[in-house]
Amino acid sequence: MPTLGVNIDHIATIRQARRTVEPDPIAAAVLAELAGADGITAHLREDRRHIQDRDIRLLRETVRTHLNLEMAPTDEMVAIALEVKPDYVTLVPERREEVTTEGGLDIVGQTERLAKVVDRLQSAGIPVSLFIDAERSQIEASAKIQAQFIELHTGTYAEAPDEASRAAELEVLTHGCQWALSLGLRVNAGHGLTYWNVYPVASIPGMEELNIGHTIISRAALVGLERAVREMKHAMRGE
Ligand SMILES: CC(=O)[C@@H](O)[C@H](O)COP(=O)(O)O
Numbered sequence: 222m223p224t225l226g227v228n229i230d231h232i233a234t235i236r237q238a239r240r241t242v243e244p245d246p247i248a249a250a251v252l253a254e255l256a257g258a259d260g261i262t263a264h265l266r267e268d269r270r271h272i273q274d275r276d277i278r279l280l281r282e283t284v285r286t287h288l289n290l291e292m293a294p295t296d297e298m299v300a301i302a303l304e305v306k307p308d309y310v311t312l313v314p315e316r317r318e319e320v321t322t323e324g325g326l327d328i329v330g331q332t333e334r335l336a337k338v339v340d341r342l343q344s345a346g347i348p349v350s351l352f353i354d355a356e357r358s359q360i361e362a363s364a365k366i367q368a369q370f371i372e373l374h375t376g377t378y379a380e381a382p383d384e385a386s387r388a389a390e391l392e393v394l395t396h397g398c399q400w401a402l403s404l405g406l407r408v409n410a411g412h413g414l415t416y417w418n419v420y421p422v423a424s425i426p427g428m429e430e431l432n433i434g435h436t437i438i439s440r441a442a443l444v445g446l447e448r449a450v451r452e453m454k455h456a457m458r459g460e
């Protein structure tokens with residue numbers, strides 16, 4: 222059964238709605254860990270729409286499980302990662318006008334550039350995960366540039382319009398995970414997972430960590446963060 226990385230971006234979304242100081246993502250990370258989160262994920266976006274640089278620096282000081290910094294593969298973000306030293310970095314695609322991440326990073330189309338970013342981070346002792354679609358070519362390219370992890374984009378699975386297409390997407394994720402493991406990659410997954418769709422993905426053999434945010438924070442707004450995290454841990458076990 223995979224571990225749970227709680228993405229606290231949307232605690233910061235609520236704070237930024239008023240450009241104020243609450244709710245504090247740092248407090249949210251503490252509560253999430255107390256409730257059983259195995260890791261904390263935070264996405265420092267180029268436009269700082271939610272997580273701020275201050276949040277990342279304080280999370281580094283306070284997270285007791287492990288800190289996953291999601292970021293675009295830019296010089297600015299690499300410099301921040303090298304300074305803060307998260308437990309691992311997940312490289313994700315970003316477009317300023319996107320509402321949320323729309324797909325996986327194109328490793329095949331920018332292999333040389335991303336190889337340099339992966340090397341800079343991993344040479345500094347920061348393992349790198351590449352957020353990709355479960356396509357064989359992207360998985361092979363990720364192994365070629367020697368990333369330690371991939372994170373399979375589960376958005377297409379999550380947004381599947383019916384049971385048949387969802388089952389087909391689950392097969393794609395399962396085969397992608399198996400292929401990645403055969404190439405020596407470690408495998409995480411995330412994006413769009415909810416209490417209702419998480420169990421089949423959590424059941425994929427070899428899946429190491431699921432990064433889940435929006436659905437947990439949405440439930441936390443109604444029942445509290447500790448309960449929302451505990452219920453996600455149960456949902457991942459099919460309970
Ligand atoms: C890569 C991914 O799917 C998420 O981890 C990402 O953080 C989504 O971006 P927002 O949190 O800004 O929606």
Ligand SMILES: NCC(=O)COP(=O)(O)O
Binds near residue numbers: 413
């Ligand atoms: N990488 C996925 C993540 O961290 C959270 O995505 P979501 O659950 O907020 O869609």
